Amino acid sequence: MSGASKEKDPFIASLGKIYAGYTGGFAAFVVIIAILEQMGVPDRILGYLFVGLTIGVYAYIGIISRTQAVAEYYVAGRRVPALYNGMATGSDWMSAASFIGMAGSLYALGYGGLAFILGWTGGYMLVAILLAPYLRKFGQYTVPDFLGARYGGNAARLIGVTILITASFVYVVAQIVGVGIITQRFLDVSFEVAVFVGLAGILVCSMLGGMRAVTWTQVAQYIVLIIAYLIPAFLMSAKVTGVPLPQVMYGFALERIAELENGFRAAGMTPPPGVTGWHSAPFIGANGQF
């Protein structure tokens, strides 16, 4: 926040162009993959291409972002524009743990699974209100350091460390299992090998450049993720309800599910294994009506 950081950084100034070019490149790549698929190239080759190219791009960003300055490594020099930081955080929100973990939890737990969505979205609010502004003004890098300085002494620091390790351990386990499953599917290797291949990819992306590399690869991933999230949902909504607005229209899909599940219940069927109950059960009123 000294005078040096005030002058316009040419890299920050051209971010819009860089990521617009990247998005165009990604769209072109998807079209090429689609053409190859139509030409009858086997899925396995397409899988290698897709994983290879995307990890290649992330690794490239990771390597060009390499740094040895502490402030760059831990907090990306504190000069990531808000929009891009939001994109990077957003891609954390919807990373492997949510992309497949959340879908699975909602399938298995139904309505109760939504507690996870509320929890980790609401958690960002707590971070933004209680911690982030003060950590930034504090000028150091880690939450335990901040807690230690704010409350004086190692007890606060220890509590911070314990909570951080607990939370990030659980999160990283989910994340790595997700990485393993996805890599396994795409590369057609065993789960154990897939975990290490995935971890090697993550390492290349993040180790050399720390937070700086992670932020810029996350922005790149955000663009891929948001496209990959939205297109299937919009297509599905258009196919099922005729209106390509899933956020509004899936209420009708919900009614249809309740109807079908009522039929299953009437036929004396039970929910499939691994699922805790009929998904529409919490919405059935006392009169047995959805």
Added chain:
Amino acid sequence: MPLVETGGAPSNTEGPAVDKATAAAHWAKTSSLMLLVLGIWFVAGFVVHIFAPSLNGIRILGFPLGFYMAAQGSLIIFVVALFWFGKRQNQIDEEFGVQED
């Protein structure tokens, strides 16, 4: 790979000099904004969902309302509240001359 410190002292040691009264007034406004947004967070995150079973009796476009709040409503409230919080905090910082840059 050895990491090196650049840029000298952490920025908190060179912060703008503000007198005690201004700092106290700034903190009073900041903390009341904080409590307000935490209140919004608590209502949207917990209170609404305590009443989910009765809200589920109300249906809008096929969504049971309690379900809708958990799936989308509360999240929209969170995001809007955060944008508003950021904007409001910046206004407070500027009012007391302690904004960044």
